[in-house]
Amino acid sequence: MMFASDNAGPAAPELMEAVVAANAGSAMPYGADPLTASVTERVREIFEAPDAQVFLLATGTAANALALSALAAPWSAIFCHRHAHIEEDECGAPEFYTGGAKLTLVEGEHARIDADALSRALKATANASVHNVQRGALSLTQATELGAIYTPAQVRALSDLARAHGLPVHMDGTRFSNAVARLGCTPAELTWKAGVDVLCLGASKCGAMAAEAVIFFNPDAARAWEFQLRRKRGGHLFSKMRYVAAQMDRWLTDGLWLELAGRANAAADRLAAGLSEGNLATLVHPVEANALFVSLPRAAHRRLHAAGAQYYLWPPGQTLEGPEDEMLTCRLVCNWATEEAEVDAFLAAARG
C-alpha cells in the first residue's frame, strides 16, 4: 500500500525494455545518438510543433530551474502559486539557476493560480523602476501540487494576462500526462495553443526511471544554444544520453504516456470513490489528477499505519498521537502501477 508519492512507484516494463535495448553497442555521447533525435521528432509530432526544441534532463527540479533561468533575468520576478513545487520543494533551485530571481507568490484555490489574484500582482509591478525587480515569467504547475488541473481555457486566461505584461509562460509539467489524460484534450491545446512558451514534461513520476524533457515551443537559436550551455554548466548534460532518451522515446510511443497516466488517475478515482462512501473521509481538494488530499479520523490513520499503508499526513508535522476522532488531513498519491487490490486494501484498513 504505497501512496507516499508517485516517485515511489517502479518504472514501466516497456521503458525498462527500451533501456536494455538501447544498450547494444556504442553510441556517440552527449545526445549525438539516434534515440535523442527520435525524442525530438516524437515531441514535435505529438505537440504539433514542428519547430520545437527539446532538451532531455533527469530530474524535474533541474528541468524547472533551468527552464526558468532561460526565461527570467536574475533581477526579475517569477510569478507562481504559493504552493508551487518551485516555491516549496526545490530548496531554492530556481533562485540558484536564475542567479537570484524572486518568486512572487500568487493565491488561488487548490494551488491553482487565480486570475484576479495574478492580475493584481502584475498590476502592482506596473511601475517598476530601477529599484524594483523586473517582470520575469509566469510559472504554472500542471497538475497542481494539490491535485487540481488547469483546463486549456484557464491556461489561456492566465497566459493572456502574462503576455499582456510582457511575461513568457513556463509550465511545470511534472504531472502533465495526468492532466492530458484527464482532460482528453490535445497536448498542443494545453500548452502552446494556450500560450505556454516552455513546458517541462515529466516522465519520472509516471513510468520512467528518470527522464524529463524541456520543450521550447518558440524556437530561437540563441536561446536554444544558451540553454544547452546552462544545462552543461549545471552538470545536467548526460554523457550516455541514450539511456535517458530511450525512456522518453518509448514513453511517448503509441500513447503509452497517456495510458500510464490514465491508470494512475483511475486508481485515484477508485480511492476517492471508496473513501467518499459512508462519509468515511472528506476530500479537501478535488481529485483531478492522481493525488488525493483527504481528512480522516486519527483512528483510521492508526489502522492504516498498522496495516502498513505508506503516505504522508499533510502538511507534514502532525502525529498519530492524540484524540481518536480528530480529523487529520493526508496526501495519497497513486502511480501507474497502483493496483486495484492495493486501493481496496487501503479502503478496508481505513474502514476498520
Add this chain to the structure above:
Amino acid sequence: MMFASDNAGPAAPELMEAVVAANAGSAMPYGADPLTASVTERVREIFEAPDAQVFLLATGTAANALALSALAAPWSAIFCHRHAHIEEDECGAPEFYTGGAKLTLVEGEHARIDADALSRALKATANASVHNVQRGALSLTQATELGAIYTPAQVRALSDLARAHGLPVHMDGTRFSNAVARLGCTPAELTWKAGVDVLCLGASKCGAMAAEAVIFFNPDAARAWEFQLRRKRGGHLFSKMRYVAAQMDRWLTDGLWLELAGRANAAADRLAAGLSEGNLATLVHPVEANALFVSLPRAAHRRLHAAGAQYYLWPPGQTLEGPEDEMLTCRLVCNWATEEAEVDAFLAAARG
C-alpha cells in the same frame, strides 16, 4: 571501431540486470531505499573508511562541481592542472556551483600537477590580503586528461603541500577505477591514506549508464547536510534514486569495477603495443590508464577514417586535409567493452 570516448561504450550487462532487478515494486524515493544504503556500506568497506559519507549523482561534472563547492568558498582559488577536466570541459560548472571561485592553473607533464609548480603557486598566495582570493582547495584528476596516473606517493606529495597551506584535497576520479586497476594498490592507499578528503568516484565511463559517488572521507555532520542541500538545490537529487544506486552497488560488488577497468586498460595496452610496432606511431603521453595520445601520419588517419574508425584529432580543430606525411596527434580511448578484434581492425587500417 569506437575510440572517441569511453562515454561511447555501453553499460555492463551486470549493471543492466541490477537495474532491472531494482525495478520490482515500490521503493521510498530520494535515497531512502535499501540499495542506496547498500552503496554506502560497500564504499565504506572497499575504502576501509567506516565513517565515510557517500552521495550519489549521475554526472561527473555535477559530482566535481558540487564537491568543490563544499570545499572552496566563492572568494577562493582552486588549484588544478591547466588540462584538468574541471578547467577545460565543464563549461564553468565549478565556477557556477562555488559561486565564482577562481581556478588557478598549475603546470605539469601529461596533465599531472608538478609538485614544484604547485609549491610555487601556493607560495605566490602566501600573503593573501582582503584584495586577493583566498586559498580554496587542491583538485587532482585521476587518471589525468592525458591518460597518465598519480601513484599514491605522488598524491601524498601534493596533498602534503596542500595541507601545509591549509587546503583540502579533491580528487576527480572519473577514471579512478582505471588508476586502481593499473596500480594494484588499495583504494584507500590512493585516496584518504594519501591525503585526499573528497573523491568523486565515476562509474559512468566504465560500465554504468550514469552513476557517480561523491565520497567524503572526513565526516562532518554540518558539511554532509550542506552537501545534501547543495545537491538538491542543483537539481541533482534523484527521486527514484534506486536506479542510480543499483548501478553503483553492482559495480562495486565482487570487484566488478576493477575487472571492467582492467579490460579497458588492457585494450589500451594492446592498441599501444600495436601502434608502436614498426614505428607506425609515436606515443605523445605514456599509456597508464585507458587512453592513448598518438601521432600518426595524415595518410594513416585517412585510412582509419575511411575504415570507419571513430576518434578525435587532438586538440580538436585539425583536419584531414593536407600533406599525407604530416604527423597529426589523436586521442584514442578504450572502454570496458572494447574488443581485441576492434583494436586489431584499427591497427590494420592504420598500417594500411
Add this chain to the structure above:
Amino acid sequence: MMFASDNAGPAAPELMEAVVAANAGSAMPYGADPLTASVTERVREIFEAPDAQVFLLATGTAANALALSALAAPWSAIFCHRHAHIEEDECGAPEFYTGGAKLTLVEGEHARIDADALSRALKATANASVHNVQRGALSLTQATELGAIYTPAQVRALSDLARAHGLPVHMDGTRFSNAVARLGCTPAELTWKAGVDVLCLGASKCGAMAAEAVIFFNPDAARAWEFQLRRKRGGHLFSKMRYVAAQMDRWLTDGLWLELAGRANAAADRLAAGLSEGNLATLVHPVEANALFVSLPRAAHRRLHAAGAQYYLWPPGQTLEGPEDEMLTCRLVCNWATEEAEVDAFLAAARG
C-alpha cells in the same frame, strides 16, 4: 518644498567640514586610517558594545545585502515584512549577495512585522527537509517603510521568536537615528539588548553624503573576516575610506546624529499637525519617524503640484487626472534640513 525623499536633502555642514578636514595630506587606504579606527571606537561607546565589529559602506542597499549574506545561506529563507525595503526597493540585491536566498514575506500593520504572523511563518518551516529552504535570518526595518517604528519591547518579542527557531536578527537601520530620537531609548536597548545581531546604521538619509555602518554586535573572527572579503568582492571596499569615515565619525560625535534625526522628526510632526487641522487630510499610517502617508483630495494635490511641492503619490502610478474630490494617498518625507517655512508653505498650498 522637497518632500520626495530624505535622500533629496543636503549633507549637514558639520559633516562637510569633517570631510574637508580629512583631506589634509596622505592617509593609508582601505580603512587603515585613523578616522576609520575612530568610528569603531565611537560605535562601541555609543552602543555600549566594546567588542562590536564595524564596517563602513556607502549605500544602504549594499549594507543590507552584505549583512544578510553573512547571516543567511544561499539555501535559506530570510523573513521580512512584505513592505520591507530589502523586498521592494533593492532590485533583488539580497538575493544577489546571498547567492539566491528566498525572502519570505510576513504581514503586519504599518509595515511592522506582526508577532503572530511571524510565529505562523516560522512554524510553517518547522519540518524543513532537504527539499525546502532552511531557516536563514529575520530582518526588521527600523523605522519601517511606512513611517512606523518598533519599540525595544517589540524588537525583543520578534527577536525571541527568531532565536527560538535558531535565526539571527538583522536590522535595516537606514532610519535608525529617527527611531532612537523618537523613542528616547539608548541605542543598545533598541539593538543588541533587544536581540539584534547585526545593525545596518544609515547616515546617508540623515545628514551624510554617503555613509553606512554595518555593526556586528556578536564578534566572531571568522565571520568578521568573511564580511570583509564579501565587501571587497562586492566592490564596496573604498580605497580612500577616510572620507566615508569622516562623515560617520562626525555624525556620531556630540549626539549630532540624534539632533539631526530629531529635526526631521519634528518637521514631520509639524506637517502632520498642520494637515490634521480642519480635516484637511487623513493620516494613513501613524507618524512615528520622519515620513507621513496622508490622503488628500486630488484638488489639493493639484494645488501643491502647481506650487512646486515635490513628493510621490503612493503607491506610485496614480495621476493628477480625475475627479477633484477623490482622495489620493501620498508619501511626504522630511529630512534634517526641512525648514518650518517649507512645511508651512506646503500646508498653505494644501489648504488652498
Add this chain to the structure above:
Amino acid sequence: MMFASDNAGPAAPELMEAVVAANAGSAMPYGADPLTASVTERVREIFEAPDAQVFLLATGTAANALALSALAAPWSAIFCHRHAHIEEDECGAPEFYTGGAKLTLVEGEHARIDADALSRALKATANASVHNVQRGALSLTQATELGAIYTPAQVRALSDLARAHGLPVHMDGTRFSNAVARLGCTPAELTWKAGVDVLCLGASKCGAMAAEAVIFFNPDAARAWEFQLRRKRGGHLFSKMRYVAAQMDRWLTDGLWLELAGRANAAADRLAAGLSEGNLATLVHPVEANALFVSLPRAAHRRLHAAGAQYYLWPPGQTLEGPEDEMLTCRLVCNWATEEAEVDAFLAAARG
C-alpha cells in the same frame, strides 16, 4: 614620503570645493540631478562620443566587475593579463558579478598583453563546444599594474584580434588619465577609435575622493538599462549621486584631470631620474605612468624605512631582514599631490 599607493593621496582642492558647492539645497536622488547630467555631457564632448552612456560609481573594482558583467556571460572567458587588477586585486569581484565567468590569463611584458600570446589564447578556443566556456570579452588595463601603458596602436592591434573573434573590449582605466597625459593623444584615440567598447574611467586615484565612470561607447538601450539594474542590484546606485557627480564633473572640467595626472607622472619621472643616477637603483619596468618598480639594495630600503618612507616591497612578502647588499624590488607610486621635496627627500634617504 608617501609612495605606498596613489590611493593614499588626498583629493584635489578643486574637487572638494565642487562637492561643497553641490551641497546647497535639495536635489533629486539616484542621478536625477543636474550634475549627473552634466557629467554625461562632458564625457561625450571630451571623448567625441555624442551617444555614449555614462554611469557613475565609487570604486574601481565595482566599475570593472559591473562593466564586465554587462559584456561577458556567466559561461564565458574573459581574457586578461596575468597581472591585471581584475585578476589579482579584486578578490574575485569579476567572477561574482558575472556569475562565474572565467578569467583566462595571457602573458606579456610589463603586464601589457602580448599580441601573439593573445592570438594563441584565442586560437585555443576556436573550437569551443558545449563543454567549454565561450568567448566573453577582452580586458585591458591602462596603465598596467606594472606602470606601463598601451599606445593607441597597441590597443588597436589587440582590439582587432578580439573583434575578429567576436569579443568586445573592456578597458580598466583606473589610471587612464595618466596614460592620456603621457601619450598626448586624444581620449577618443585611446578608446573607441582604437576599438574599446567600454571604459572604466577612474578619478579616485588621481584627485577625487571616490568617483568612477563606466562609459559605454556603443549605445544600446537594452544593455544600458540592464547596466543600471545591475548597478542598483549590486548596491552601487548612490542615492545622493550629486556628490559623486560633482567630483567627476569638476575633474573633467578645464582639463584638470590631465593636469593632475601630469603632475603624478612628472613626480614619477623625477623619482626615476634620481634613482637612475649613479646606478643607485635598477628600473624593473619602464616608467610610463606614475608608478615605478625598482630594485634597491636592502641597505637602502632600511635607510628609507628609517626615514619614514612608505611603500611596498614587491611582490609583498619580502622583509628588511637579510644581507645588506641583496637587491629587493619595490613599488613606488606617485600621486597628483606628490611634491618635489618629497621625491628629493626620498632620493636623499635612498642614497644615504
